[in-house]
Amino acid sequence: MIPDYELTGPPHAPVLVLSNSLGTDRTMWDAQVPLLSRRFRVLRYDQRGHGRTPATVGPYDLDLLGRDVVDLLDHLDIDRAHFAGLSLGGMTGMWLAANVPDRIDRLALLCTSAALGPASAWRERAEFVRANGTAAMVEPTLKRWFTAELAADENVRAKYGAMIASCDDEGYASCCEAIATMDLERWLGRITAPTLVVAGYDDPATPPRHAEAIAGAVGGARLEVVEHAAHLASVERHEQVGRLLYEHFTGDDEPVSAAGTRTDGVLSGSGGTGSGTAVRRQVLGDAHVDRARERTTEFTAPFQDFITRYAWGELWASEEMDRPTRSCVTLAILAATGNHDEFAMHVRAARRNGVEAATIRQVLMHVAVYAGVPRANSAFAVADRILSEESGRGAARENDS
Incomplete structure (x- = not known):
């Protein structure tokens, strides 16, 4: 099957495929296209039963959805392409990179999972949609897709609520069954494409631990955790996600804004910054x-x-130590030396790098043993305040020793 698609960008530029999530269409990437199409021929398509691609009788599996992409590339005479997918799109990307590695150059996996069980829950959702229609999925889905503030925005609710409701019931349900039957974990070690894994810090559908598992299993993968983003991080944090994709797929040392302008260069003349x-x-x-x-x-x-x-x-750019480990080392040194402002900054950085609160606590326990209880006590107070703010628990309590 050839999915419905559109191409944007220079005709002879490298091709970058963008794949949508369950319940969306290809317009979920609208914010990233202006930037990415400056350097790439951006190929967006709709999954079966989504957007303008018709549904076929289900159930589906990832082999079927992956083959749709291969058929599309063949149809357009594209031998090899970069690929970025969010959620179901990311699952499709993992299948492609593991099963047809000669077709995938670089890979970006956003807010997705290699094992999103239990399978029974996805089969139940498929049955529910077949019985009640995709319109019944609007309210619960918006709460997963966006943080509370954005989910309450009437324009967002109207646009993305209509997107969910417009999905074909059978196509949506059959894609649920594809997720229920996927078995990607055993294939992650076969992925050789340079891979960027992006998680939304506030994503309830595929929390950061799913991204950590993927990044840990794919050799050389880079993990980025985007703050203040739920499941549709490409919408909620569109500029940051666009920059991450641009840098990953171009290998460009200089980051750019969503408008396509350089964002550094303040220290011009220094070279290499x-x-x-x-x-x-x-x-x-x-x-x-x-x-x-x-x-x-x-x-x-x-x-x-x-x-x-x-x-x-x-x-920090060195690949000899992963960033979560580097964050832990930095936290221990800053806490032991009493550099509270820098320590606070790096607590936030550690969370962005995927370090769990329990791990930060263990780092500070080591500081207490090896550098002294007063230093650790002060650091615990700072970390507790920041973690409390993150979780919405209000001001932190003083940590008495």
Whole structure:
């Protein structure tokens, strides 16, 4: 079957395929297309029963959905392409990279899972949709797709509610059955394409632990956890996701904005700060780096150049230690030396890097044993405040020793 599709971008540029999630159509990528189509021939398509692609009689499996992409590439005479998919699209991408590796160049997997059980829950959802229609899925789905603030936005509710309700009942149900029967974990080790794995920090459908499992099983995979994002991170944090995809698929050292303009270069003339700025943004977040840039003066510019070049461009950019481990090492050193402001910044960075709160606690327990209880006590108070703010529990309690 040839899915309905559209191509955007220079006709002779490398092809980048974008694959949609369960319940959406290809317009879920609208915010990323202007940026990505500057360097790529962006190929968007609709999964079976979604958007303009008709449904066929189910059930479906990932082999079927993956073969749809292969058929589409063959139809367009495309031998090899980059691939990015979110949720069901990411599952399709994993199948492709493991089973037809000669067709996939680079891979990005967003808010997805290699094992999203139990299978019975997906079969029950398929039965529910066949009986009640996709319109009955609008309310529960919007709560999974977006954080509470965005889910309450009337424009978002109207657009994405209509997107869910417009899905073909049989196509949606059959895609649920594809998820129920998938067995991707055993194939992850076969993926050789350079892989970016992105998780939404607030995603209830595929929490970050699913991304961690994928990144841990795919050799050399890079994990990014996007803050303030639920399941449709490409919509909720569209600029950040667009930047991550652009950097991954181009291998470009200099990050760009969603509008296609360079976002670093403040320290022009220093040379070699591009990759450092990109890593700094990935670890500390755009807001932090933008604030640091705004505060940079003629007096502080050489220091900013120094840390961008060496701390971020060499140390944090090195692949000899993964970022969660590097975060833990950094937290231990900052806590032991009493650098509370930097420690607070790196608690947030550690969470962005996928470090669990329980792991941060263990790091600080080590600090208490090897560097002293007073240092650990102060660090516990700072970390507890930040973690409490994240979980919405309000101000943290003082940690008395």
